[in-house]
Amino acid sequence: MTTSQIADMLRSKGLKVTPQRVEIIRFLQTHRTHPTAQQIYEHVLRKVGSVSFTTIYNTVRVLEQMGQVRKIPIIETGAIYDIDTSDHGHFVCEVCGSVYDISYEVSFQILGQVKRTELVVYGVCEKCAGKDSATDIKAPS
Template identity: 35%
Template sequence: MMNPTFESLLNLLKSKGIRLSHHRLKVLEYLTKDFSHPTVEQIYIALHEESPTLSKTTVYNTLNLLVKIGLVRVINIEDNETRYDITTKNHGHFKCESCGKIYDFGIDLDSSPIEELKSFKINYKDVYFKGICPSCLSNIDKTKLKTEE
């Protein structure tokens, strides 16, 4: 899955008249490098090391701004954690219930429009799957072999 480059995002910000402040750039840059769908906490901890003056409020502010202008997407797959993702092409999110990792997968919801929603204006489409990822599945198998359950 192709992710946007940092430079292309900067141009987009400029074109929208958004100031390229130091902290904003840091948050944005982080999102173009960490594809693990980080939480606010993770972003804050990672950036706070090199920029000790960064506050968590600013991370919230920046993310909300980036979401508003459509550069970042909110992932509400779980009710106790909000995650963030650089906006890319149509893709769904799979969360492993065992290791907690979130995987992207391609899905096309546009080719066959929902008849029931003909007269609705659709702005966002999110697809969330949950289950067990292959890596955890094979670990479970190994455990079974070892303990001979």
């Protein structure tokens, strides 16, 4: 969806479309980096000049409820946000902390309807695989 379409959806939920909220949407759409709330906050603060954490959390929560953002629980950061809501998993590098999208297929039988699956794989990315010290691996917090 375009920024304008998402802004219209926010209005339909009774939210004002402030410069802060628009910048949150733009950031998520243009920086497919799986940001944390802190990273979103820091970006919006630099771009707009003022924003509260409440605005960040409320906006991403509403975007999540609207199906425009997925909140992904990650051990090291608590959660990241992903504007790509298609079915896919995430690979988290335990050395550098980078998060990469991965594809996967799941085949199982379950009673009922599956609404969402979540796969988070932890390991060492190709970039960091050359490092020979196991002490570089970050411990989960």
